Amino acid sequence: MILKWLRWRRRKRLLASPFPEDWLTILDNNVLFYRNLSETQQEKLQRILRVIVAEKYWEGCQGFNVTEEVKVTIAAQAALLVLEMPGQYFDRIQSILVYPTAYFASGKTMGPGGVVTEGDSAREGEAWYRGPVILSWDDLLQGGRHNHDGRNLVFHEFAHQLDMLNGRFTNGTPLLETKQQYEQWQLVLHSEYQRLVQDCRGRHRPLLDCYGATNLAEFFAVATECFFERSRQLKQKHPELYEILQGFYHQDPASYIA
Template sequence: MLFSWLRNRRRRSLLAEPFPPDWLTILHEIVGHYRVLSEADQAKLRAAVRIMLAEKQWEGCRGLELTDEMRVAIAALAAVLILGLEDFYFDNVQTILVYPNEYVVKQERALEGGATLEEESDRLGEAHYRGPVILSWAEIRQNALEPGYGKNLVFHEFAHQLDMLNGAFDGTPNLPTGDLATRWGRIMGDEYRRLQRAERRGQETLLDPYGATDPAEFFAVATECFFDAPRAMQRVYPDLYAMFCDYYRQDPAAWQEFETRRD
């Protein structure tokens, strides 16, 4: 109680300061999503960026020197997911680790008979329960500059963080009403199985086939599509789209069209 009172007071004084002009330039030049939002949503996003830059620990990995461009772009994209939520700024995420590119993870896998196998895999990002979000900047910069392809690493990893708020990594985040929970179970189940069938048959799908891995990945992949190719998602998956509008309390298909800029 005292903690949240202090935190809210700190946030109010932070938001009373003018928004740094350099950061505004970054939003306009790097973050394609910023330009398509309404003025009211742009103001909410700027507030979220300030709060996330001030409250999270940001660390560059493998020699990456973090710049304001990186921090502002990442926070802005994460903020897109929470524009409809009241007073929530991913308080469950304390640390954001940024790699320059894909990074290699060593994992040990237990084999039968007690042996372990060390495996290496290339990764773009990860989200840990009550732990850091790990991201690679090269991918994010491209996602930020060229929206509209239904892919966005920041949306993906921060969707996992929303999913895990209730302690379970299962594609079902906290849902405010019983009605939404009932729809969620039915529609997510149907669409997840439909994506799995399409993947088995090798059919092209709007949703990334990686979403067929498990329900948590399905939620993250569908979130990427919802915010990055909203009109296509509304056309191809109308029920899923409408349900996500109710969960995120946003209607991204009503945004202006993205204009894609290239480097």
């Protein structure tokens, strides 16, 4: 209780000071979706990203220097996911590790069990249960600067974190609000996942990245990338999937992402 109060007081103090002017330049250069947001959305995003920048432990790997530009670029993209989830600042994530580029690692498992790694041996990112989020700067910058290609590493890894909020297993089902929402989620997600598995065997490239056909956890992360990056196409081609994601994120990006 006291810890919560101290945190609340610390955040209040942090947000009482004006938003750093040079951070706006960073957003303008590296986070393309920012300019499409309404003024109210931009203010919300600024608040969330400031808390993330201030409260996470940031560490550069392989000699990478985690500058303010790096922190703001990551935090802004993560903040979009929870823009309409009041009080959600990814509190369970304590540290964010950044590599300069895709990195090589071994000895970790993929899928359920509290860790999700992306890529085969050269990795772009990882999401650990209650542990760090690990990202490659090259890839996450690419994601921030190209906001219509359906790929965004930060959205992907932080979607895994939302998936882990109801336990250490990533299963493609995050914490939902009602029983009905869970039933609908299972129904839509499973059938859309099967559809992607089928489509990826065919000749035509589906809208959703075939990496989502790996398992349901990857499907949710890939669907999240598509929801924010190719929202209009997703709404048109997968209206049911769009609708449940809209219900979960409490956002309608097709209406504001140009």
